[in-house]
Amino acid sequence: MVDLLFYVFAAVVLGGGIGVVLARSPVGSLLFMLATLFAMAGIFVLFEAHFLAAIQVMVYAGAIMVLFLFVIMLLNLGHDFRKDFTYGAGMIAAFALAGLLAGLLARQLRGTGDHPLYAFFPGPEGMDALLAEQGAVGAIAHPLFTDYVVAFELTGILLLMALVGAIAIAKQRV
Amino acid sequence: MLVEALVLSAILFVIGTAGVLIRRNAIIMFLCIELMLNAVNLSFVALSRYLGIEGQLYVFFVMTVAAAEAAVGLAIIIAIFRHYETVNVDNFNLLKW
Numbered sequence: 001m002v003d004l005l006f007y008v009f010a011a012v013v014l015g016g017g018i019g020v021v022l023a024r025s026p027v028g029s030l031l032f033m034l035a036t037l038f039a040m041a042g043i044f045v046l047f048e049a050h051f052l053a054a055i056q057v058m059v060y061a062g063a064i065m066v067l068f069l070f071v072i073m074l075l076n077l078g079h080d081f082r083k084d085f086t087y088g089a090g091m092i093a094a095f096a097l098a099g100l101l102a103g104l105l106a107r108q109l110r111g112t113g114d115h116p117l118y119a120f121f122p123g124p125e126g127m128d129a130l131l132a133e134q135g136a137v138g139a140i141a142h143p144l145f146t147d148y149v150v151a152f153e154l155t156g157i158l159l160l161m162a163l164v165g166a167i168a169i170a171k172q173r174v
Numbered sequence: 175m176l177v178e179a180l181v182l183s184a185i186l187f188v189i190g191t192a193g194v195l196i197r198r199n200a201i202i203m204f205l206c207i208e209l210m211l212n213a214v215n216l217s218f219v220a221l222s223r224y225l226g227i228e229g230q231l232y233v234f235f236v237m238t239v240a241a242a243e244a245a246v247g248l249a250i251i252i253a254i255f256r257h258y259e260t261v262n263v264d265n266f267n268l269l270k271w
């Protein structure tokens with residue numbers, strides 16, 4: 001059942017990803033991206049990352065994609081159906097680079113299932129015990145506010161800087 | 175399911191890369207970068223199932239940085255659009271050479 005659901009979500013993720021690249025209009029790309037993000041949240045649930053699945057839907061699909069949509073509509077690009085693909089040598093170079101990357105990743109993953117490294121993986125039992133003990137949110141919150149508290153506070157400063165920077169850049173006349 | 179998730183993550187990353195390379199619309203290139211970030215998030219989450227909670231923490235930070243990056247990047251796109259009246263990156267070659 002879980003495997004079947006994983007394949008369904010994986011198909012939606014891949015279809016959405018290809019749709020993002022090939023859709024003619026920016027709004028179409030954005031809607032394909034939304035499908036990808038929702039299916040990705042489903043995969044996160046299958047891997048017992050419930051908190052991240054909720055964050056994925058609320059922050060990514062809810063906030064970031066709305067920001068993209070807002071900019072598309074602000075700049076009135078919704079009916080921009082002109083072809084904007086790279087042509088000629090650029091296209092060939094792009095596919096060669098993507099193929100090279102795919103080959104490298106495939107080489108990394110070849111025979112992954114029986115790779116000797118996997119024998120050292122502790123397996124899901126430890127995570128299951130942690131989640132049963134502390135719950136989906138507590139398991140993340142505990143290390144976030146103890147071991148990683150400096151990184152967490154720095155994230156707050158980063159967000160403030162992004163906020164000020166975004167307003168300053170978008171406001172000025174160039 | 176771990177290996178399948180890693181393969182899916184690799185394929186999605188390559189799709190994102192191809193999108194950045196073949197599309198010329200700045201907003202769609204940006205969406206493809208988000209696609210690549212999501213592919214990496216997927217492999218973090220899949221591995222965290224077996225290796226501990228830290229993988230999920232990193233995904234949390236990656237999402238925060240992605241939100242900040244989207245805000246600043248879209249502000250830059252708005253600034254560029256005001257100047258050139260287009261978001262096609264073929265027209266912005268000031269820093270190319």
